[in-house]
Amino acid sequence: MQVFNCDVLVIGGGGTALRAAIAAKERYPETAVLLVTKGTLGKSGATANARSDRMAFHATLEHTPPGGPDAWKYHADDIYRIGGMVSDYDLAEMLAKNSADAFYYLDRLGVPFVKKNGLPVQFLTDGSIYPRACYTGPDTAIDIEKALLNRFLELGMPFKEHSMIYKLAVNSHGICGAFGITENDDIFAVNTSSIVMATGGAGRIYKDNVFPKGATGDGYALALECGIPLVNMEFIQIGLCSRATKLACSGSMMRAVPRFIDEEGREFLPDYIPGDDIHDIVFRKGASWPLSYEHPSHIIDIAVFKEINAGHKVYLDFSKNPIGFDFDRLSADNRKLYEDEIQTSDMKCNRNDNPLARLKEINPNAIQWLKNRGIDLKIGQKLEIMPAAQHFQGGIKIRTMADTPIAGLFAAGECAGGQHGANRPGGNSLLDGQVFGKIAGEAAAARSRTIKPQGLASSSLEQQQLHAKALKEMRSDILLSEQLDTVQRIMSRQASVMRTGDGLAGALSDINKLNDMKPDMKGQSLYGYFETKNSIITAIAVLLSASARKESRGPHLYFNSTEDLIPLPSLPEYQHYFMISYDQNGWHIT
Numbered sequence: 001m002q003v004f005n006c007d008v009l010v011i012g013g014g015g016t017a018l019r020a021a022i023a024a025k026e027r028y029p030e031t032a033v034l035l036v037t038k039g040t041l042g043k044s045g046a047t048a049n050a051r052s053d054r055m056a057f058h059a060t061l062e063h064t065p066p067g068g069p070d071a072w073k074y075h076a077d078d079i080y081r082i083g084g085m086v087s088d089y090d091l092a093e094m095l096a097k098n099s100a101d102a103f104y105y106l107d108r109l110g111v112p113f114v115k116k117n118g119l120p121v122q123f124l125t126d127g128s129i130y131p132r133a134c135y136t137g138p139d140t141a142i143d144i145e146k147a148l149l150n151r152f153l154e155l156g157m158p159f160k161e162h163s164m165i166y167k168l169a170v171n172s173h174g175i176c177g178a179f180g181i182t183e184n185d186d187i188f189a190v191n192t193s194s195i196v197m198a199t200g201g202a203g204r205i206y207k208d209n210v211f212p213k214g215a216t217g218d219g220y221a222l223a224l225e226c227g228i229p230l231v232n233m234e235f236i237q238i239g240l241c242s243r244a245t246k247l248a249c250s251g252s253m254m255r256a257v258p259r260f261i262d263e264e265g266r267e268f269l270p271d272y273i274p275g276d277d278i279h280d281i282v283f284r285k286g287a288s289w290p291l292s293y294e295h296p297s298h299i300i301d302i303a304v305f306k307e308i309n310a311g312h313k314v315y316l317d318f319s320k321n322p323i324g325f326d327f328d329r330l331s332a333d334n335r336k337l338y339e340d341e342i343q344t345s346d347m348k349c350n351r352n353d354n355p356l357a358r359l360k361e362i363n364p365n366a367i368q369w370l371k372n373r374g375i376d377l378k379i380g381q382k383l384e385i386m387p388a389a390q391h392f393q394g395g396i397k398i399r400t401m402a403d404t405p406i407a408g409l410f411a412a413g414e415c416a417g418g419q420h421g422a423n424r425p426g427g428n429s430l431l432d433g434q435v436f437g438k439i440a441g442e443a444a445a446a447r448s449r450t451i452k453p454q455g456l457a458s459s460s461l462e463q464q465q466l467h468a469k470a471l472k473e474m475r476s477d478i479l480l481s482e483q484l485d486t487v488q489r490i491m492s493r494q495a496s497v498m499r500t501g502d503g504l505a506g507a508l509s510d511i512n513k514l515n516d517m518k519p520d521m522k523g524q525s526l527y528g529y530f531e532t533k534n535s536i537i538t539a540i541a542v543l544l545s546a547s548a549r550k551e552s553r554g555p556h557l558y559f560n561s562t563e564d565l566i567p568l569p570s571l572p573e574y575q576h577y578f579m580i581s582y583d584q585n586g587w588h589i590t
């Protein structure tokens with residue numbers, strides 16, 4: 001077995017991992033950092049792949065309204081209060097206070113943020129009071145990944161790609177190493193006293209998701225296995241996305257007010273929203289894209305979810321106006337918002353013609369973007385949509401140094417939790433990876449200066465090899481792919497837009513049974529085995545957390561029955577977060 005030695009092991013290759021590795025090296029240049037990532041470095045994970053019409057990086061800068069030395073407090077308040085007051089306020093404070101530094105670091109690395117008169121341009125995103133979203137365009141995250149990767153390579157740190165860490169090793173002093181496996185099923189070990197976990201979210205536990213390959217919740221499962229609690233796992237950002245292209249149908253896609261139709265052209269929203277304000281609700285969905293109990297536009301997600309579960313396909317149709325649409329009857333506020341978005345001032349648009357005319361006026365790039373990917377709205381093609389998982393707001397419970405209850409284990413970015421609440425104002429996730437990535441990297445490097453790796457016992461290396469051999473020899477009736485498909489199908493049905501006590505209990509029972517089954521490993525890779533196992537464990541954590549919260553908050557809409565249209569209300573007794581953990585006695589929720 002190959003054995004690597006390092007002071008700090010960084011697990012992951014996204015924006016958070018790169019920031020952590022860079023921070024460790026820049027703060028203490030003598031630190032031996034090793035980065036291990038699944039996939040190709042710079043190409044795997046959400047940061048390197050995620051795109052939307054305008055991807056946001058939140059920062060409170062000197063010119064960000066309301067201005068003044070205390071402006072960061074409004075930012076912290078948005079994260080905490082709009083988050084439903086179920087996170088740690090001090091972590092929100094850290095995000096807000098460190099946001100300007102995080103932004104300017106990326107700016108210095110050459111991330112091409114849009115600027116006007118030398119100042120970064122900032123716009124207002126979902127769930128914020130002031131415009132804080134800096135951006136480069138649809139590729140903000142990809143631009144951040146590229147700039148960080150250049151810096152990482154410039155610092156000359158070693159890395160190991162196409163390899164996953166599948167087990168952490170802990171002794172009485174805390175972290176003492178980790179075990180990994182390559183895509184060719186070669187096991188390796190790492191001797192280290194400090195680990196930064198930056199493994200991202202777990203969108204792949206849902207059938208309908210917009211995450212890249214490999215987002216199987218490995219970090220959550222690894223932490224749980226060491227007895228570390230996860231927090232806020234029921235809060236998963238879900239939003240309407242194009243099934244074929246994964247484009248989030250936010251902003252202009254809703255402000256153009258398209259028709260929501262099924263495969264036969266039946267317009268179904270009026271069945272769910274009988275009032276006159278139906279078109280205003282669709283318009284406002286543009287600014288409240290993720291599912292949220294606190295925003296009335298969640299009725300649209302419910303309608304789409306119900307139609308799909310009744311066996312229909314759901315499309316956005318931009319070729320005809322919805323029944324009864326009249327642009328001049330939109331509220332004055334919404335018409336003003338529309339005016340603010342106009343991009344093609346030279347054309348005469350009849351706003352009552354059809355949604356396509358409006359989309360052309362406010363976001364012609366979206367039409368071209370979709371055409372480049374095979375969906376031509378101009379010839380009347382429809383955009384099939386689904387409610388898709390996009391971000392995990394919760395994760396490994398961290399404190400202010402990105403630390404966890406195990407000495408030497410730090411977590412940051414999407415795999416960490418406690419910094420965001422139920423709703424996450426758009427743009428704070430990319431920020432989170434930069435702020436806590438830096439904190440984690442520096443703290444891990446600082447620890448490695450005092451506690452040197454003691455080396456993994458040779459017996460534990462042998463044990464891992466024997467374990468791998470035994471796993472490879474497992475034979476049964478269920479295939480790995482069948483296990484994963486089942487988890488994904490159940491999660492998209494029972495732990496998505498509509499959750500009920502019965503649905504969650506049934507899902508939990510089915511997934512627990514899957515967890516007890518040994519898959520047939522004939523011709524299968526161990527790599528795939530660990531990813532599937534981690535998906536199952538993460539799904540159980542989500543289901544248990546969701547079952548404990550018998551109220552609605554953020555993206556967690558809890559119903560008495562799936563026949564209902566109105567979710568149960570938020571309740572004051574649930575204004576706290578749930579932490580979930582397990583040990584030899586089973587799962588615990590506190």
Ligand SMILES: Cc1cc2nc3c(=O)[nH]c(=O)nc-3n(C[C@H](O)[C@H](O)[C@H](O)COP(=O)(O)OP(=O)(O)OC[C@H]3O[C@@H](n4cnc5c(N)ncnc54)[C@H](O)[C@@H]3O)c2cc1C
Pocket residue numbers: 011012013014015016017036037038039044045046047048050051052054055056057058141163164165166198199200201210211212214218219248390391412413414415426427428429430431433
């Ligand atoms: C479509 C979309 C749009 C988004 N829009 C925005 C936005 O506008 N603003 C915003 O702030 N956020 C947005 N987000 C969220 C944001 O992009 C992510 O939360 C963020 O990029 C996560 O960064 P990360 O470094 O923590 O994880 P990732 O970038 O996902 O990286 C995780 C890394 O860990 C590796 N890995 C996982 N498990 C292992 C293992 N066991 N061993 C080794 N390596 C492992 C993966 O291969 C990957 O390299 C969006 C997300 C999506 C999907």
